[in-house]
Amino acid sequence: MRLSSASILIGTFVAAAFFALVAATFTARALERTSADGVRMELDIGGLEWTDVSANGLQVEITGVAPSEAERFRAITVAAEVVDASRVIDKMTVAASDSIAPPRFSIEMLRNDEMLSLIGLIPASTDREALLDRLRALPGLTEVSDLLETADYPMPESWPITIDYAVAALRKLPRSKISLSAGRVAITAMTESVEKRRTLENELRRDARGPVRLTLDISAPRPVIAPFTLRYLVDDKGARFDACSADTEEARDTILTAARGAGLTGDARCTLGLGVPSPEWAEAVSAAILALGRIGQGSVTFSDADVSLIAAGTADRATFDRVVGELENALPEVFALHAVFPDQTEAAPKGPAEFSATLSPEGQVQLRGRVRDELSRKSADSYAKSRFGSEKVYFAARLDDTLPEGWSLRVLAGLQALSDLAHGSVVVTEDRVSVTGDTGNKDASADIARILSDQLGEGQEFRIEVAYREKLDPDAARPPPEKCVADIQAIQKARKINFEPGSATVTADSRPILDDIAEVLKFCGPLRIEIGGHTDSQGRETMNEQLSQDRADAVIAELRNRRVATGGFVATGFGETQPIADNKTEEGREENRRIEFNLIDAAAESDAATDLENQPESGAEGSDGDQPKE
Structure with a gap:
């Protein structure tokens, strides 16, 4: 029986379709295995061994328990680098949050005078607004930038006391960086002088209490020493420095080591400063000091690069000549040596001048x-x-x-x-x-x-x-600033600083009061004081404010004329805004017309109501009713 040509054609198409289906099936399964194997390899390389990968058609399923949400997301990202992201099926779960360690809470407080920036991570239970209010109330701060993030984890036990300490420290540090975490505070700051640095370090260490561990890095500008001077001498009383200067701590240690090798005992004061004539200062000084030690008694003096070595009358001339020759060769080129050996043969002058x-x-x-x-x-x-x-x-x-x-x-x-x-x-x-x-x-x-x-x-x-x-x-004998201001306020309780009516001219009978105040301030030394001028409510508000400012400025000028250092004084005119008595009576208006002396820090720390209640009854007399109030 012969097949028709149509049957043969149909059979051929059926066979081709069957073989194509078999080939596609094998290809799809191979593609599945290749995709799954590629994703599994990349996950293992990325340290994500907790994942399990399987293929479901063209889709890649990822299962497993991720230690955190971030790790789950990272696994998806790695898989998407191997296959198309639309083919990645996420069937992962995340470990319970109570089994994950809490994050490290920390704050960076960066203060530059009136500006403060906060950066870090804090517990969600922290009273954020209360913290910001406390910081905004610090003296001199006008702007606080809040860049803090929160995390909903339990607050560390020592977190509140650490915050309290950092805020208190920030009050004393107008230019600083305070890094804090629970129980730890690191402070980096700069002060005006070495003395101020020592005082500040003592205060900060004293205030650190309980679990707070403190790290300090406080620097102070070094003085300019001109000329850069050092003088070392050896006589019957022993070896000592009359003056010692160094440019670095290493140079100071080198110089003191040489001095001890030449007979110095006990402690020695060596000032670190700017202005050294050569970076080889320590080597030159050490060589000269050791040379003097070999000669015996005498002195060696450095004034910048000029070196004077003077031997005592008991020195041996041969030793002197040999040591001086060696020193001349040892000194760096910039230094010029002038050596003197006493002439013992010259007769003593008659009647010495x-x-x-x-x-x-x-x-x-x-x-x-x-x-x-x-x-x-x-x-x-x-x-x-x-x-x-x-x-x-x-x-x-x-x-x-x-x-x-x-x-x-x-x-x-x-x-x-x-x-x-x-x-x-x-x-x-x-x-x-x-x-x-x-x-x-x-x-x-x-x-x-x-x-x-x-x-x-x-x-x-x-x-x-x-x-x-x-x-x-x-400085050692000076009373504390609070005592100085209290003494000034006591003077003002008994007597008042008066002005000519409607002007900023101090009356003649008030000059003795300013004399007494000036004597107190001279004994106290430099202070940061606000001199506030106040008026009654008669007259225009703007005119009263200007009059009070002029009067405060006049008091500073009077004190300056009495040789008081007023560099730290600030004159502020408050006008009629801070009355301490009833402006409806003449007696009350008299009390309101006044000049007040307050420490700047103390004034900034107190709120306005407390400040008004506690101010001494001191004032400036004069008519403030230049024009009727509009």
């Missing part, structure tokens, strides 16, 4: 001895009177035209050195300037050494025996 200046504890100065000529006498007399006061100087020196050249310069340098003492004396001879006495300045010896080395020049011998007495230190 001498000039002496004595400063008594009461401030009286007596000048005796010899000066070279009339011009020198006038110069010394004028200089002493300008330094110590015209009425306190007694000049009894005589003229001697045989005195050596440079005598007048030595006399003036000695008087300048004497002005750094509370009491003491200066003796000028042909071969030496000697300064002895007591001072309340810890750096007086270094300052005097700097003056003498700069004024006398190289090769000139001088001796400094100055003792620091804490009772003479004005």
Whole structure:
């Protein structure tokens, strides 16, 4: 039986379709295996071994328990890099949140004067608005940028006390960065001086309580030392520094190590400062100090790059020559050495020339001895009177035209050195300037050494025996700022600062009050004080505000005329906005017209109501009713 051509054609198409279906099935299964294997490999490479991958047609199913929502999302992202994202089927679950460790809560507080930025992560249970209100109330802050994020996890136990400490510390640090986490606070800040840094560090450590662990990095600008001076001497009393300067802590350690090798015992004060003449300062100074130690007694003085080494009369000449030669070769090129060996063969002069200046504890100065000529006498007399006061100087020196050249310069340098003492004396001879006495300045010896080395020049011998007495230190003896302001307010309770009616001119009877206030302020030293002017409610509000401002400015000007340091004073005119009595009575208006002295920090910390209740009843008299109130 013969098949028709139609049957043959149909059979051919059926067979082709069957073989195509079989091939497509095998291809699809191969594609499934390839996709699943590729995704599984990438997940393993990415550290996502907790996942399981299977293929369902062209779709890739991912199952498993993700440790966090972020890890689940990462698994989906990795899979989408291998196959199209539409083919990825997410059947993963996320581990229960209570089994996941809470995040690390932290805040970065960045303050630049009046601006504060907050960056970090805080517990959702933190009273965010209360924290921001506390920060906005800090003195000097005008803007707080809140960039904090929250997470709904339990608040660490030490979190509240850490926040409290950081906010309190921020009050004292107008320019700082405070990094805090639960129980830990790291502070980076800058202060105006080394003394301020020490005080601030002590206060911050004292206030750190309970579980708060504190890390401090507070810096202070270094002083400019000009000339850059160092003086080291060895005599019958032992080895010591009259002045010591270094540019780095490493340089200071190098210098002190050399000094101890040359006989120094005990502690030594070495000031870190700017102005070093060479980066090889420490090496040059160390070499010179060790050279002096080999010679024996004498002194070595650095004034910038000028070096003077003076041996004592007991030194051996051969040793001196050998050591000086070695030192000249060891010193860096920028340093110039001038070495002096005393001439022991020269006969002692008859009737040695001498000039002496004595400063008594009461401030009286007596000048005796010899000066070279009339011009020198006038110069010394004028200089002493300008330094110590015209009425306190007694000049009894005589003229001697045989005195050596440079005598007048030595006399003036000695008087300048004497002005750094509370009491003491200066003796000028042909071969030496000697300064002895007591001072309340810890750096007086270094300052005097700097003056003498700069004024006398190289090769000139001088001796400094100055003792620091804490009772003479004005900073140590000064009362706290609160006591100073309380004393001023006590003066104002008994007497009032009055002004001419409708003006900012202080009346004559108020000048003694300002004299007394000025004496208090001079004894207290530099303070940050707000001098507030207040008026009654009579007259225009804007006019009263301007009048109060003018009066506060006038008080600062009066104090400045009395030689009070007013650099930290601020004059503020409050006008009629802060009455302390009833403006409907003459007595009340009289009380409202007043001048107030307040510490700036104290005023900023108190709210307006408490401040008004506690202000002393002090005022400025004068008519404020220039025009009727509109």
